[in-house]
Amino acid sequence: MPVHECSRGLYNFAPMPVISHRGSSMPPSPIRKLVPYAEAAKKRGTKVYHLNIGQPDIETPKAILDAVRHTDMKVLEYSHSAGFESYRKKLVQYYAANNVEVNHNQIIITTGGSEAILFAIMSCLDPGDEIIIPEPFYANYNGFATSAGVKVVPIQSTIDENFALPPISAFEKAVTTRTKAIMICNPNNPTGYLYSEEELRVLRDICLKHDLFLFSDEAYREFCYDGRTHISAMTLEDMEDNVILLDTISKRYSACGGRIGAFVTKNQQVLDAAMKFAQARLSPPSFAQILGEAAVDLPADYFTEVHAEYNARRDLLVSRLKAIPGVKCPMPGGAFYAMAELPVDDSEKFCQWLLEDFSHNGATLMMAPAAGFYFTPGKGGKEVRLAYVLNKEDIGKAMDCLEEALKVYNKK
Amino acid sequence: MPVHECSRGLYNFAPMPVISHRGSSMPPSPIRKLVPYAEAAKKRGTKVYHLNIGQPDIETPKAILDAVRHTDMKVLEYSHSAGFESYRKKLVQYYAANNVEVNHNQIIITTGGSEAILFAIMSCLDPGDEIIIPEPFYANYNGFATSAGVKVVPIQSTIDENFALPPISAFEKAVTTRTKAIMICNPNNPTGYLYSEEELRVLRDICLKHDLFLFSDEAYREFCYDGRTHISAMTLEDMEDNVILLDTISKRYSACGGRIGAFVTKNQQVLDAAMKFAQARLSPPSFAQILGEAAVDLPADYFTEVHAEYNARRDLLVSRLKAIPGVKCPMPGGAFYAMAELPVDDSEKFCQWLLEDFSHNGATLMMAPAAGFYFTPGKGGKEVRLAYVLNKEDIGKAMDCLEEALKVYNKK
Numbered sequence: 001m002p003v004h005e006c007s008r009g010l011y012n013f014a015p016m017p018v019i020s021h022r023g024s025s026m027p028p029s030p031i032r033k034l035v036p037y038a039e040a041a042k043k044r045g046t047k048v049y050h051l052n053i054g055q056p057d058i059e060t061p062k063a064i065l066d067a068v069r070h071t072d073m074k075v076l077e078y079s080h081s082a083g084f085e086s087y088r089k090k091l092v093q094y095y096a097a098n099n100v101e102v103n104h105n106q107i108i109i110t111t112g113g114s115e116a117i118l119f120a121i122m123s124c125l126d127p128g129d130e131i132i133i134p135e136p137f138y139a140n141y142n143g144f145a146t147s148a149g150v151k152v153v154p155i156q157s158t159i160d161e162n163f164a165l166p167p168i169s170a171f172e173k174a175v176t177t178r179t180k181a182i183m184i185c186n187p188n189n190p191t192g193y194l195y196s197e198e199e200l201r202v203l204r205d206i207c208l209k210h211d212l213f214l215f216s217d218e219a220y221r222e223f224c225y226d227g228r229t230h231i232s233a234m235t236l237e238d239m240e241d242n243v244i245l246l247d248t249i250s251k252r253y254s255a256c257g258g259r260i261g262a263f264v265t266k267n268q269q270v271l272d273a274a275m276k277f278a279q280a281r282l283s284p285p286s287f288a289q290i291l292g293e294a295a296v297d298l299p300a301d302y303f304t305e306v307h308a309e310y311n312a313r314r315d316l317l318v319s320r321l322k323a324i325p326g327v328k329c330p331m332p333g334g335a336f337y338a339m340a341e342l343p344v345d346d347s348e349k350f351c352q353w354l355l356e357d358f359s360h361n362g363a364t365l366m367m368a369p370a371a372g373f374y375f376t377p378g379k380g381g382k383e384v385r386l387a388y389v390l391n392k393e394d395i396g397k398a399m400d401c402l403e404e405a406l407k408v409y410n411k412k
Numbered sequence: 413m414p415v416h417e418c419s420r421g422l423y424n425f426a427p428m429p430v431i432s433h434r435g436s437s438m439p440p441s442p443i444r445k446l447v448p449y450a451e452a453a454k455k456r457g458t459k460v461y462h463l464n465i466g467q468p469d470i471e472t473p474k475a476i477l478d479a480v481r482h483t484d485m486k487v488l489e490y491s492h493s494a495g496f497e498s499y500r501k502k503l504v505q506y507y508a509a510n511n512v513e514v515n516h517n518q519i520i521i522t523t524g525g526s527e528a529i530l531f532a533i534m535s536c537l538d539p540g541d542e543i544i545i546p547e548p549f550y551a552n553y554n555g556f557a558t559s560a561g562v563k564v565v566p567i568q569s570t571i572d573e574n575f576a577l578p579p580i581s582a583f584e585k586a587v588t589t590r591t592k593a594i595m596i597c598n599p600n601n602p603t604g605y606l607y608s609e610e611e612l613r614v615l616r617d618i619c620l621k622h623d624l625f626l627f628s629d630e631a632y633r634e635f636c637y638d639g640r641t642h643i644s645a646m647t648l649e650d651m652e653d654n655v656i657l658l659d660t661i662s663k664r665y666s667a668c669g670g671r672i673g674a675f676v677t678k679n680q681q682v683l684d685a686a687m688k689f690a691q692a693r694l695s696p697p698s699f700a701q702i703l704g705e706a707a708v709d710l711p712a713d714y715f716t717e718v719h720a721e722y723n724a725r726r727d728l729l730v731s732r733l734k735a736i737p738g739v740k741c742p743m744p745g746g747a748f749y750a751m752a753e754l755p756v757d758d759s760e761k762f763c764q765w766l767l768e769d770f771s772h773n774g775a776t777l778m779m780a781p782a783a784g785f786y787f788t789p790g791k792g793g794k795e796v797r798l799a800y801v802l803n804k805e806d807i808g809k810a811m812d813c814l815e816e817a818l819k820v821y822n823k824k
């Protein structure tokens with residue numbers, strides 16, 4: 001190799017520019033890191049049941065896909081940076097039907113719920129500021145926090161307490177002078193936990209006492225079971241300046257690829273800041289805004305049917321899991337995820353083994369090792385997240401695989 | 413007002429959480445800040461010719477809109493975080509036809525060119541690092557740099573030098589131990605300047621000497637005039653680890669609302685880092701990926717026609733501008749923008765006056781005051797950017813307005 005001279009002195013190897021610390025410290029997606037093993041299994045001819053990712057097999061309503069198919073636009077133009085005004089006005093109706101009173105100027109349409117999370121963190125927290133999140137939590141919260149230089153402070157919810165909100169004392173202990181916000185997902189991904197009114201009041205008290213923002217991810221609002229109803233953080237009293245609602249159409253309408261979400265708040269300063277981030281990226285995608293706008297007009301029985309389907313899948317999945325010796329699985333109150341503790345040494349090793357070395361009737365299953373949803377190292381090492389996004393027949397077959405696999409794995 | 417106690421002491425006003433410094437210091441879009449005045453003018457019944465924003469009136473090719481209309485998907489799924497593999501493979505053909513040899517694993521499909529810019533800055537620069545950008549430059553570069561805590565170091569290109577790349581000595585003076593990258597847009601927005609092979613070699617030398625990344629925004633690649641051809645930074649010798657190509661379909665196919673771009677590099681470390689940011693936001697929008705993939709198969713005469721149209725618009729706009737006493741306008745070599753110096757005290761005041769107080773035959777025009785494209789305060793105060801995105805008839809009428817307006821304005 002030649003000797004090169006560059007600004008940093010003499011090198012005896014080819015010099016090259018160095019990536020950022022931020023880039024190297026970004027966490028890889030824990031949901032996607034087993035993907036190469038799944039691809040290899042499929043190449044070997046093994047059927048893989050995907051319970052690892054929240055990609056539903058439920059069909060996107062034809063009426064809303066047709067709204068895109070029937071568009072007669074001549075030019076695919078930028079929309080307003082906050083999204084089409086007609087769509088935002090339509091969403092006002094949607095939120096009103098869900099007991100959330102907002103006007104269309106309090107809504108910024110985002111590129112997926114992901115961008116709503118990013119705008120909230122960027123608008124409210126500076127590098128070095130802290131955000132409290134009950135763990136386990138949606139892993140990408142940490143990705144966006146890392147990209148923004150924000151420190152995640154986890155507080156513990158546990159499988160033994162069915163993942164209930166930790167007591168107020170846990171929050172009090174976690175608050176420092178750098179704490180700016182608390183983030184929740186309700187109903188929760190990955191635990192399926194649905195917060196009670198009392199738990200939301202605890203969050204309210206702590207936010208008001210310490211002047212904290214409350215970021216409330218309500219992507220799964222429609223999917224609450226056992227007759228319980230969802231309470232939006234937007235309805236908490238005296239919290240108009242504290243709450244930012246983070247939303248998405250992805251799960252609600254099986255429209256994950258649309259990349260349409262919403263950032264909703266009554267805090268004008270936050271809206272003004274978020275709008276500047278929104279303007280920098282010009283506009284959210286136009287096609288899927290048309291789809292989202294059409295979705296607000298879907299007949300009410302759309303949710304009745306989808307809800308019944310997820311409910312039945314949940315009941316099947318959880319009853320099958322509980323029937324397996326050594327498996328622990330709290331009943332999820334909402335969303336379409338269940339967390340289970342398995343009788344294995346290490347759930348990541350087990351999940352990889354399922355894809356690399358196991359098959360039953362020509363099939364195996366893919367789950368998300370739960371360690372990726374915990375911020376604290378070493379937590380959740382025997383747990384997995386299962387998304388009940390497949391039809392009941394497939395869930396049944398996936399559970400056959402899991403039952404058989406645990407027998408084989410523990411005999412090794 | 414009641415007295416409240418909170419973590420920061422006693423307040424005699426209602427406490428509320430405070431937005432981030434990052435949020436308050438984000439620059440508002442200079443292109444969009446006159447929008448309220450334009451809306452008011454339209455409400456008064458005045459026709460507004462929009463030369464302020466790069467939103468072409470050229471129709472999106474019907475064949476690519478039809479590709480979206482004819483999609484038979486059942487579920488609008490997440491795509492791969494790097495974008496559909498089929499689309500990336502298609503783009504390999506597109507780039508090869510433009511003398512850029514890459515494979516599909518060196519391409520990450522992004523949500524607009526905007527996200528490609530963000531990924532490049534996030535992957536390569538840490539807070540406090542510096543990026544050198546010849547000014548005037550696309551204003552959102554500064555927005556993304558601000559959101560990432562990165563310091564923009566401008567070097568001067570001037571209307572008197574036709575916005576040519578500053579000499580290598582200007583770069584040498586600007587390089588510090590914190591410099592990580594140089595960003596260019598070629599052909600340039602806002603100046604329309606097309607870099608020569610010699611200028612690109614200057615950039616190459618400085619990047620290799622100081623181990624810098626070269627971010628090359630080539631959104632307007634197809635629109636070069638006077639028989640000159642575009643040279644991609646990707647073709648620069650020994651720069652495989654330095655160059656990141658930032659791209660978008662927005663301008664090329666009049667598809668701004670699709671929000672599809674690309675991040676292209678041969679540097680594997682950069683690709684790995686960018687993929688983690690890509691995974692955090694899950695996937696780029698699916699519908700417009702279908703459109704982008706179809707676009708690669710458009711017949712070659714699509715660009716022949718569009719190129720001829722922009723060329724004719726450029727010639728008309730520039731000849732009209734030059735015919736107005738006191739107006740200076742270098743001939744742009746590419747893209748669809750021209751910068752002009754006007755005989756006015758302050759171009760922002762003048763642009764606002766055009767919308768608030770002026771009309772000619774029931775119409776006025778909107779231009780982008782150039783100060784927003786300069787990083788150095790006080791620069792470009794008499795300049796405006798004009799986008800020749802309207803048909804020739806409209807451009808002619810807009811120039812009638814401008815000619816008349818300058819007479820009236822300077823008599824005030």
